[in-house]
Amino acid sequence: MTVYTTLATRIRANQPVALATVIDGPHVGLTLLMSPEGILGGTLGDAELDRVVARDAVGELEAGRTGIRHYGPQGESTPEDLVDTPTVRVFVESFSPPPRMWIFGAVDFTAALAKVAKVLGYHVTVCDAREVFATRRRFPMADDVIVSWPTPLFEKEGQVLGPRDAVCILTHDPKFDVPAIQGALRTPVGYIGVMGSRKTHAKRLERLTEVGITDPSDLARLLSPIGLDLGARTPEETAIAICAEIIARRTGRLATSLSATNGPIH
């Protein structure tokens, strides 16, 4: 297997992989391929350089970062070692599996949200306990449609959720909302949006108190009413408002019009 075939196989299988390429230095164009477990193939032209780059790339991969790193010809990486040595510039590219979005509640808003989430590259799971509603026919755009209560799903697969992922709870039904929120709060998931009016959310907070969710830092993770204030009405507009909020939370932006501000646009 060449480096390219291994890379393509892992990308297609949604397995994390990092590709390092010498873009400047003695062996321009050489590549090294790494998984979180270590080197999969290739070389950058020096065994010690390979070892150091592989060590760094695993960290980059975990963080989902892509960028250029600088080394000496034998992998020297401390600033004092790099004085007076020719530098090797290595482009480390992380291929992480797509972020996940779990949507609870098989309603009209769900189909629109799943569509927009797919455009953004999410692996989308739709979950509802009602067999009649949670069907593949209603949600052909979702990657997985699961008939289940939230608690068993979180117990079984909750450990896959991380800071890049999102949980959107659209059920409006306390029977379903409360266990979904409980499950989501036990994970480090980056975004928890819960649909409902301010009034609904106030009532929901009472129910959460009854089940013992009172920690202000937990409650602060719940975004409800869900989405940015775009004046969204339709399921499609609401889906955009939700996804826009997910992006703004990740980037830490205030989400005003760029034409009304002066700073950098990215």
Next chain:
Amino acid sequence: MRELLGDIDRWKSQGKRVALARVVDTEGSGPRETGAAMAVNEDGDVIGSVSGGCVESAVVGEALAILNGEQSARVVTFGYSDNEAFAVGLTCGGTIHLFIQPLEW
């Protein structure tokens, strides 16, 4: 890269040589993120993109020169801040650095 795999596989199975251009760095506002990629085969067929369409045709020229052996794999810079790159700029005023190489690994 993910979106290029199908076409690259097809080209490779046809025995075509392929050059890969990847965005390795950006300065200022750039239309595509680091890691954005395009591929060019020896016939000049193109898939993917590395900008909003501003520099792609210039990249095809560079890629073909590399496949023909007239140039070696290298970093190519496009943008107004680079004196050598005045001919092909980005409308957004940013700078992108591309690494272009034959896909022979």
